[in-house]
Amino acid sequence: MMTTTATELTALLAGAPVGVVGLGLMGGSLSLDLRRQHIHVRGWVHRASTAERALARGLVDEAGTDPALLQGCGLVVLALPLDQLVSPSAELLAAIPAAAVSVDLGSVKEPVLAALGPSLPRFVPCHPMAGTALAGVEAGQPDLFKGRPWVITPGAAVDAGALATARALGTALGGELVQCDASDHDRAVALISHLPVLVAAALLQTASIAEPDSVSALAKALASSGFADTSRVGGGNPELGTLMAQYNREALMAALDTYERQLARLRGLVDQQQWPALQTQLRDCQQLRPQFL
């Protein structure tokens, strides 16, 4: 299986190296997996110390701070934070070879496609839905993308070869390909990923500011797995949470609208003591949840 998929990407690359811009969790993990498949990987990073660590960890074959590293690459992977994808530097755009296929790995797709598509005709937006709590050059790990959705949201004008390369990359990393519209993707992740961050954050705040202090202290002492699970993503990386809200603001606001309406409905049932109706709603939820697992 691994041999077949690696061959597909290898065939499309026709011996050209892969350039990876940024060697944090996503870029580092991707590089490790490609190298294991005997694909030559060059990492372009901001700091010389990062390049040294990346080489010492064996993440890449070559690494450095010189944009010339990308010359001759058949595929360039932009493993950068969302803000650097949505407002790409002139240096970055100039460094990507005109003939290269390029992909990003950002968690919001429409603004990235809008920002990079016009400058990079062979750009294919990708969103591998994988991660850990770690970040930085030490975070990369093998098989991060294995069995996880590899979402591709190509623009209408992209060529078939570029699309095939982005798909072959996902397959080579063991991802499960999902191809969809960028706008649909952004609205879906607003619901399943960005909205939950705010829902969980508000829960943490609510439990923390309870009065008197004895209640808040007791809440902390008694909280168990239910609260831990419901609040987990609210305690995640604040920079990432903010970037996702910033670059998916419209879809997130729509999701918040619907959420506030649904919660108000449930609250109304409690307020008006409509217990059979509340039980019906909770039974519906019990049946809904497996559809998301």
Place this chain on the structure above:
Amino acid sequence: MMTTTATELTALLAGAPVGVVGLGLMGGSLSLDLRRQHIHVRGWVHRASTAERALARGLVDEAGTDPALLQGCGLVVLALPLDQLVSPSAELLAAIPAAAVSVDLGSVKEPVLAALGPSLPRFVPCHPMAGTALAGVEAGQPDLFKGRPWVITPGAAVDAGALATARALGTALGGELVQCDASDHDRAVALISHLPVLVAAALLQTASIAEPDSVSALAKALASSGFADTSRVGGGNPELGTLMAQYNREALMAALDTYERQLARLRGLVDQQQWPALQTQLRDCQQLRPQFL
């Protein structure tokens, strides 16, 4: 350790058996653990078939549908659903020996204390914060309460012997004793247990009714561990969720008030694009969460 704690409860019981009313997850698990400590356990249940299964599973030493089973018991454990605790049957109240210490295991304490305290002077409300997704006579399992909070919310007038017995029971089961005011308990569990059910239920509903259908289908396909965790308690037992809302309504409504206010604040930051302020809020949440673990 087990020997010491068992001895404390055994000493207080002075050879009298323990009566357990209801042999579902809580009552069955408790009975199993007490029997392992050579305490004689009698189970009073509603149906003869339940008594048979309880005996076949070895949950109790004696079981049946006759309230006379409770005669001579030094401790009676009311392992019943909340509604049967808050509106106890005359038969139940009559069956509990006047000299016996009695405890319940319900997840809301103030209304249970108010309902049972006047009739049962030796009643001590308890809330072991443990559970599984299972219910019924097949659900009982050893060590369910081990390492979990065993909350005790005694009324002002209860005698020291009754309180000592309720504490010794928690210790014998390996629970971690927490003694507090019934009202504080109810407000704390509204925040960490009952509010999360509605928060998670509204999230499930929001992701399910998204339009167009392609977005909702994509949300289901792409949802991963973050959504699964945030939504988990919203997909739980609907009867239990409704009972908790019903019998802890005032505290839950107060928690919902605060929650809606906090969420509206976060939403306002997104709406007004106040990204540094949002990041500060999310950083605070990141630091808050470990206090609940």
